[in-house]
Amino acid sequence: MLILILAALLAAQAPQQKFDPHDLSGHWNRTSRFQTFSNVFSGQGNAQGTEEAPFTAAGKAKFDTNKPGYGPRAVPPAIGNDPMGTCDPLGIPRLLNTEVITPHQTMEIVQIPGRMLQFFEWHHEWREVFIDRKLPAADTVDPTWNGTSVGKWEGDVFVVDSIGFDDRTWLDKFGYPHSEDMKLQERYRRIDADTLELTMTITDPEMYTRPWVSDTKLFRLDRAKSSRWDEQIYCVPTEEYKFNQRVRDEAGGRGNAK
Amino acid sequence: MAYRLFALVLLLLLSIPALAHHGSNISYQTDKTINLEGVVTEWDYRNPHPQIYFDVKDKDGSVAHWATELLPTPLMLKNMNVGWSRTTIKFGDRIELECNPSRTAGAKACLAKGLKVNGKSWPVGALPPAPGARGAGQ
Numbered sequence: 206m207l208i209l210i211l212a213a214l215l216a217a218q219a220p221q222q223k224f225d226p227h228d229l230s231g232h233w234n235r236t237s238r239f240q241t242f243s244n245v246f247s248g249q250g251n252a253q254g255t256e257e258a259p260f261t262a263a264g265k266a267k268f269d270t271n272k273p274g275y276g277p278r279a280v281p282p283a284i285g286n287d288p289m290g291t292c293d294p295l296g297i298p299r300l301l302n303t304e305v306i307t308p309h310q311t312m313e314i315v316q317i318p319g320r321m322l323q324f325f326e327w328h329h330e331w332r333e334v335f336i337d338r339k340l341p342a343a344d345t346v347d348p349t350w351n352g353t354s355v356g357k358w359e360g361d362v363f364v365v366d367s368i369g370f371d372d373r374t375w376l377d378k379f380g381y382p383h384s385e386d387m388k389l390q391e392r393y394r395r396i397d398a399d400t401l402e403l404t405m406t407i408t409d410p411e412m413y414t415r416p417w418v419s420d421t422k423l424f425r426l427d428r429a430k431s432s433r434w435d436e437q438i439y440c441v442p443t444e445e446y447k448f449n450q451r452v453r454d455e456a457g458g459r460g461n462a463k
Numbered sequence: 464m465a466y467r468l469f470a471l472v473l474l475l476l477l478s479i480p481a482l483a484h485h486g487s488n489i490s491y492q493t494d495k496t497i498n499l500e501g502v503v504t505e506w507d508y509r510n511p512h513p514q515i516y517f518d519v520k521d522k523d524g525s526v527a528h529w530a531t532e533l534l535p536t537p538l539m540l541k542n543m544n545v546g547w548s549r550t551t552i553k554f555g556d557r558i559e560l561e562c563n564p565s566r567t568a569g570a571k572a573c574l575a576k577g578l579k580v581n582g583k584s585w586p587v588g589a590l591p592p593a594p595g596a597r598g599a600g601q
Contacts, residue, residue, distance in 0.1 A: 438538070455571060
C-alpha cells in the first residue's frame, strides 16, 4: 500500500511529457512484480500470485520434469535442469518477463524500416519482429529459440504474433513449459512517456487447456542507460562450466573437484 | 523531493531480491554460518558469480581445498563503488570468511556473507532470501 501511495505521489509530481505512442524505442526496465509468466505463486519477493496454470495432463507432466532453482519447487541447481545453468538460450517469452530487470538486464527496443528489434542485455540476446509481412504457414517453420514473429499496429497497440518455438525453453525461470506448437501474442502499449505495458497470451493446447494470459508487465524507460557502454553480459559456457564443476556441483552434492 | 528520494530508495530495496541469477541460494543453509580462514589459490572475478578458491589448513597440518561464491555478478560488485575489481584478491592473500555452509554434508563450498582480505573488510553483497520462499532470491 505504501508503495502505491508513493508511486501515486511521484506520478502526481511528474510533469506530463509528450510522447509518440507508436515510438517504443529505448531501454526499458521491467517494474511489475511478477517474475513468472503469469501471476502464479512463485515465492519471489512480495509478489505472491494466486492463479493456477491451466495445465493439461501433458503440461503438468512436463512441468514436473522441469527442475528450477527458484520458487516453491526449487532444487539445488546442481540437480536442476534450468537451461540457464548451461548457458542455453532463454528464448521468448522468458526473456520478456524474468530476466528483464534493472540495473543491468534491460530490454532495448529499436524500430527500423520493416522490423522491430529487441535487445536483451541479460545473456546478450536479441530477437526480430518483422512488420512488413505475415506469418508463414506453421508447417513451414522450424522451431527456433525465439520463434518466428511478425508485428502490426492496432491503434496504439503493437501486436506481435509468433509461432515456431523450440520446446527446450521455459516460459519463465520457474519451469513452466510450452510445446513447439505454442502460439504467442504480445501486446505492447506505451501508456505514457516513461511506461510501456505488455500483456502476453499463449495458446498451446498440448500444454494448457485454454489460452493463458500473462499479468500486465510494466516497463519503465531508462534514459540514462542509452548513454552507457554496453556491458556485454554474455553467458559464457566455459565460465559457466567451471563454476558448475567447482562450486555449484560441490555445493549441491554432485562433485568434489577444486 | 525528500519523499521522492525515499520512494526511489524503497523501490530499489524491494527490487534487490529480484537481482537473481542462478538459484544458488537453495544449495546453502542460509540460516547458518561458518567461519573459515585460508590462503587464496584463485580469484575468479567472472560470471555467473565471482568465486574465491582457497586452502584451509587444519591443526594437524592437512589442507582442504575450499570454494566460495559471492552472490552478485562482477558488475554488481563493481557498482557498489567500493573498489571491487579483478585485482582485489590475489594468489596468496589471506582471507577470513563468514559463509553459509552447503546443505550437503562435507561439501567444501559455501556462500560468502562476510569477507576480509589481508585484514581488510570487503562487502560481498550477499542478499537475504525472499521471505517465505525456499530457494527464493539468488
